[in-house]
Amino acid sequence: MACCTGRCALIFICCLQMVAVLERQVFDFLGYQWAPILVNFLHVLLLILGLFGTVQCRPRYIVLYAAWSVLWVAWNVFIICLYLEVGGLTKSGDYLTFTASRHRSWFLEHGPGCTAEAVDSGPALAGGAPDGGAPDGHVLLRVSGCLLEYPHLEVLHSGVHILLALFGFVYSCYVVSVITEEEDSFDFIGGFHSYTAYHSPQKVSHLQLKPVYV
Template sequence: MGCCSGRCTLIFICTLQLVLALERQVFDFLGYQWAPILANFFHIIMVILGLFGTIQYRPRYIVVYTVWAALWVAWNVFIICYYLDVGGLSKDSDLLTFNISAHHSWWSEHGPGCVRREMPEAPGVRTTESHSYITVMGCLMDYQYIEVVHSGTQILVALLGFVYACYVVSAITEEEDSFDFIGGFDPFPLYHVNEKPSHLLLKPMYLST
């Protein structure tokens, strides 16, 4: 397969997926979103596995990447439903933090144009037990839509990776089958069958003399 083939395209897609996954991992860490952090970690491992399999012509590794790409699409569909409150899910729940903390998406307070203000619960005397309410105003885009855009981008790239991974696996398999057919793994290639001994080729010359 040449440099402009589906194999090189899959390498580019895997590289792009790594960049997007690392970017998303950073913001999920900032928001203490433990479930997405674990999912991103496995995603990075599987993409590296698929990238290695593509470079080294290992179709089994690419098949594992293909299966994960389908699971990754399903996970991001769940994230979209979560932030859009679809199917009984609620973005205000602590599901993504495993109910360990009440943290939410980092974008909920640091989105484009957002102004973050802290308001103490009890003005006047502050104690170690007093809490602060955080108000966010002036956001150009609500945080749930930013998360939806992130997940939508992940779905699009994963679908492209799935399609090209299937193509690369089929192409590598066809090349291996064709190489085996012409005797690439046969210690006695087929072209030896049609060869004639040299003394038979010289026999007509002796007869003519």
Template sequence: MGKCNGRCTLVGFCCLQLVAALERQIFDFLGYQWVPILANFLHIMAVILGIFGTIQYRSRYLILYALWLVLWVGWNAFIICFYLEVGHLSQDRDFIMTFNTSLHRSWWMENGPGCLVIPVMNSNLALEDHHVITVTGCLLDYQYIEVVSSAMQIFLALFGFVYACYVSKVFMEEEDSFDFIGGFDSYGYQAPQKMSHLQLQPLYTGILKLLVSINSLYNFWQHC
């Protein structure tokens, strides 16, 4: 029962991670943030691998899933530090999120709750393919929305890591116990032995005696 509860709980956390990752992927696409888009795609693949490993009793897949969650926690911690501008990190460095292909801008910057966007026309600060805007009246700034999203990803990843380690440990213990009681090991299964020459010797002896008896009977009739 404990194994079933652990598997069901892990599948539930994986489904929550999948929904949260898809939601985040949509908003990152809307904001043209290419580095987070790539990271989200890898995370979605790893979560699907974790679900498959849980359902199919594949401990190796769960180990790979758990290792990816460690990297995922580190990436989301970096996102939090980036939006809060911890240390030398700054949101003005566009190449960090977009491979320096476009202006970094979170979708929540212009579409946050209560935000009022006012474009600044003919500004000397505007680039060739971008415009300058002022955003006012937001109930919650976009950087805090991104921080909350990353914190939720870390929360789900930590629980997923714990349950992935537990379920994979259960799977490996079951595999070891199955081999020990003679599942497919070399001690539990013995191939049928071939008949040796000694086992066939009585049969050959009986046939030889029969032929000798027939020959003696034939010789007896010849003499008669």
């Protein structure tokens, strides 16, 4: 009963994580953030393995999911530090796009209440482009009126993923421990300790063979 309850809870958490990461993947695709796209895809694969291991009672797959949960938490902590510009990180860098594009978070232009205005970057703007801007001679955006700035939205996203991953890690460890205990205490029929219980002792015949005379 305890194993069934823990497995059901872990399956529910994995399903929530799957919905959350697919939602995040959509916005990362819209923002052309290639590093998060790759990590999200890897997260989906490990979630599938975790679900399979939970349904089929395969501890190895659950342990693999638990180990990935630790790495997933570390990745989201990095994302939080990046958008909050902690430890010398800057959100205007190309850490998440592999320098393949100038795109930033999708919420930069489409956050709640945000209005984006195209601005031609001339010599006067050469000293610095606004957040999410482009180099000199290109069109950049000036965003204003946001009810919630895009770094805080990204931090909230990562916070939700960290919370779900922590719950998944705790329940995965619990399910693995329960499955292992049940396998160790299982009494296999025909085992060494139960051999005499399921096999009647062989009868010793006291009859002696005598020749039959016709």
